[in-house]
Amino acid sequence: MPVITVSTRGQIIIPSEIRKKYNIKQGDRLELQEVDGKLILVRAQGKPFVGLYGALKDKKSLTRSLQEEHAKEIEKERK
Numbered sequence: 846m847p848v849i850t851v852s853t854r855g856q857i858i859i860p861s862e863i864r865k866k867y868n869i870k871q872g873d874r875l876e877l878q879e880v881d882g883k884l885i886l887v888r889a890q891g892k893p894f895v896g897l898y899g900a901l902k903d904k905k906s907l908t909r910s911l912q913e914e915h916a917k918e919i920e921k922e923r924k
Contacts, residue, residue: 859886 847860859869867888869875874889905913 847863849857849859851857863869869888874891875886876889878885878887
């Protein structure tokens with residue numbers, strides 16, 4: 846069984862055989878969970894909204910769309 850050593854700064858190194866087996870790469874985020882007195886590393890869920898960044902780029906803002914819709918409603922009422 847692979848052994849992990851903790852550095853003076855509290856950092857750990859995951860042995861390469863484990864990194865390869867679980868496809869863990871530099872920058873991956875892992876959560877440390879305690880279950881029944883045992884420490885377990887679990888792949889952290891990504892930030893759900895990061896993937897949406899820029900999704901509405903080059904689109905009208907919601908405020909602008911509502912203003913235009915409101916202006917159309919006022920125009921209809923005047924007719």
